[in-house]
Amino acid sequence: MFVCLCNGVTSHTVADVVAAGATTTNEIARVCGAGADCGRCRRTVQAILRSSSPDRKTSRR
Incomplete structure (x- = not known):
């Protein structure tokens, strides 16, 4: 599913960036562009x- 239409970024890409260590929306925007333009996807x-x-993962157990 596309999350950021401005930059054509999918939810899979955002999840990959988070898995690689991004911890803030600014870091995610810097790495893949999601949320860097209009901000509607933030x-x-x-x-x-x-x-x-x-x-959250720990609390599910």
Whole structure:
């Protein structure tokens, strides 16, 4: 699914950037461009970031 239409960034790409160590929306924007232009996708990028955080994964167990 496309997350950032301005830069053609998918949710998979954002998840890969987070898995590689990005911890903020600014880092994600710098690496892949999601959220770097108009900012409409920032909430979705934040949701992907939160869902990938170690704290959330630990709390599921």
